């Protein structure tokens with residue numbers, strides 16, 4: 526693979542993409558991104574993650590699930606309105622649900638969530654390097670027992686991210702971030 530972005534450029538230029546253009550995402554490419562992303566740091570090499578991927582023919586089935594959980598009173602809407610509301614789900618080229626074990630020990634659970642968050646950032650940056658945008662989404666229904674069941678989530682596991690991935694036509698404008706001058710306190714030993 527030819528590297529096109531420096532790490533710094535990828536980090537700074539990546540934006541969350543919320544409007545996709547419907548272009549399909551190649552399954553092999555998505556799987557190879559995940560294969561690279563798992564090099565995220567993680568304590569004791571617990572590798573606290575697995576993925577549920579929809580990309581291609583299985584998307585239609587996923588839409589029927591998302592419709593039920595994400596669109597209130599979907600069955601009372603006209604076909605046209607339903608199609609409009611479903612656009613934000615039908616235009617990404619793929620989905621990656623990132624599933625993380627919920628360790629009973631608090632320290633390990635926090636470490637695992639931290640590690641999996643780095644993994645998600647890796648996915649987003651690697652995708653960006655391929656011209657693929659993404660958005661980490663955390664709608665409430667990810668924790669809905671029926672939704673979990675439909676996706677085959679086991680007790681003791683949690684979906685931490687519904688990552689939508691896909692191509693896009695418009696680059697969102699970045700919003701200002703606080704700079705280090707507002708964030709850094711130089712260490713001073715307190716008596």
Ligand SMILES: Cc1cc2nc3c(=O)[nH]c(=O)nc-3n(C[C@H](O)[C@H](O)[C@H](O)COP(=O)(O)O)c2cc1C
Nearest residue numbers: 539540541542543660661662663664685697699700
């Ligand atoms: C843990 C986490 C949860 C997020 N959940 C949502 C979400 O539910 N819906 C959404 O539109 N964006 C979500 N985002 C994306 C943020 O809105 C986005 O990262 C933020 O606006 C900054 O934009 P940028 O990623 O382009 O820098 C989430 C991001 C993170 C890290």
